[in-house]
Amino acid sequence: MRPATSFNTPTAHTITLKGISKIYGSVAALQPTDLGVEKSEFLTLLGPSGSGKTTLLNLIAGATGPTTGAILLDGRDITQTPPRERGIGMVFQNYALMPHMTVFENVAYPLRARRQPTKIIREKVTEALERVGLTGFEDRKPRQLSGGQQQRVGIARCIVYSPAIIMMDEPLGALDKNLREQMQGEIKRLHRELGTTIIYVTHDQEEALNMSDRICLMAVGKVAQLGTPDELYFQPRNRFVAEFVGESNLISGQMSGDGTMLIAQNQSIAVPISKRTEGSELLVMVRPENVRICSIDEPIEAAGNFLNGKVATSSFIGGTTRVTVETENGLNITAKVMSVRAESRRKTGAKVRVAWSAADTVVLET
Numbered sequence: 001m002r003p004a005t006s007f008n009t010p011t012a013h014t015i016t017l018k019g020i021s022k023i024y025g026s027v028a029a030l031q032p033t034d035l036g037v038e039k040s041e042f043l044t045l046l047g048p049s050g051s052g053k054t055t056l057l058n059l060i061a062g063a064t065g066p067t068t069g070a071i072l073l074d075g076r077d078i079t080q081t082p083p084r085e086r087g088i089g090m091v092f093q094n095y096a097l098m099p100h101m102t103v104f105e106n107v108a109y110p111l112r113a114r115r116q117p118t119k120i121i122r123e124k125v126t127e128a129l130e131r132v133g134l135t136g137f138e139d140r141k142p143r144q145l146s147g148g149q150q151q152r153v154g155i156a157r158c159i160v161y162s163p164a165i166i167m168m169d170e171p172l173g174a175l176d177k178n179l180r181e182q183m184q185g186e187i188k189r190l191h192r193e194l195g196t197t198i199i200y201v202t203h204d205q206e207e208a209l210n211m212s213d214r215i216c217l218m219a220v221g222k223v224a225q226l227g228t229p230d231e232l233y234f235q236p237r238n239r240f241v242a243e244f245v246g247e248s249n250l251i252s253g254q255m256s257g258d259g260t261m262l263i264a265q266n267q268s269i270a271v272p273i274s275k276r277t278e279g280s281e282l283l284v285m286v287r288p289e290n291v292r293i294c295s296i297d298e299p300i301e302a303a304g305n306f307l308n309g310k311v312a313t314s315s316f317i318g319g320t321t322r323v324t325v326e327t328e329n330g331l332n333i334t335a336k337v338m339s340v341r342a343e344s345r346r347k348t349g350a351k352v353r354v355a356w357s358a359a360d361t362v363v364l365e366t
């Protein structure tokens with residue numbers, strides 16, 4: 001690894017989207033959206049297939065024009081600027097390398113297109129390849145490389161001309177799990193070294209949580225929630241966010257007069273809110289790692305919630321075991337607990353109590 005040099009001196013840039021939207025015929029691929037990407041930020045667009053992630057990238061890159069709204073680069077309106085002049089680099093999932101060109105020529109391509117002198121091209125390509133760990137691969141053709149190496153060429157070709165903003169659309173989607181994790185680390189390292197603003201697309205929530213400064217979670221053409229990985233995980237706004245990011249137990253009920261939530265006849269749980277109209281519908285969430293499994297007669301602390309039931313399923317997945325308990329009032333509550341040896345594990349059908357603290361109960365928008 002090489003320290004940052006004069007090449008790619010980090011002059012990070014901002015992107016501002018104002019009421020940007022894209023309609024294809026009757027499909028609103030993106031509803032009017034406001035979004036600001038900060039200097040040197042690693043922002044991830046996360047969301048299910050068809051939620052508008054690629055559409056948003058294409059609008060920023062200029063590959064497609066918006067139906068409404070404006071795009072600003074450092075406060076300057078670039079909505080009508082041709083793609084080439086926006087200075088926005090793109091890394092694609094399918095690498096999009098030119099098969100008949102060598103690694104060197106693939107990486108040199110954007111510089112040649114910009115008519116840079118040969119000496120500069122040689123220097124910049126050499127350094128870009130060094131940054132992605134491909135020194136010595138200059139003369140190979142893409143088909144003589146592994147998937148991970150091809151993706152590195154794609155990244156080198158993007159960083160070689162120091163674009164103002166780098167966008168990556170599912171760049172690791174075609175790689176296996178181990179390689180994906182390794183490349184995640186490398187992309188993060190590159191981001192630290194270059195200091196460039198990066199907009200990254202994935203539908204893998206773990207990848208998003210691991211890599212991003214902020215995550216923009218998309219749902220059918222709309223921003224469901226924008227926030228830090230912590231905010232999305234610990235304070236999901238609604239059911240969609242709670243279910244898409246991490247695992248969740250959802251419990252619905254009504255607010256009762258004493259500030260608790262009634263979830264079944266004669267069964268209430270403590271929730272961390274008080275100002276709700278009595279009888280109003282509530283939806284709350286508890287993460288499985290905040291749920292404990294205990295004996296039916298175990299005392300519960302004052303601010304604790306508990307429900308009795310029996311073990312429905314128990315899956316040992318290495319370091320943790322996922323236990324689902326069917327409660328007496330018909331809920332399925334999943335707990336993720338540290339694994340113990342088989343002889344000490346709770347058996348299916350065993351009578352148990354699930355317990356969690358009121359503070360770990362998150363109230364969602366209904």
Ligand SMILES: Nc1ncnc2c1ncn2[C@@H]1O[C@H](COP(=O)(O)OP(=O)(O)OP(=O)(O)O)[C@@H](O)[C@H]1O
Pocket residue numbers: 024027028029030047048049050051052053054055056203
């Ligand atoms: N050129 C097009 N013409 C018509 N509809 C389109 C076009 N491009 C995208 N769409 C539609 O817009 C919606 C958003 O598509 P988009 O490609 O942005 O989704 P995505 O979030 O990138 O999904 P994926 O994770 O599958 O890549 C989809 O319903 C898609 O079918």
Ligand SMILES: [Mg+2]
Pocket residue numbers: 053054055
């Ligand atoms: Mg896409």
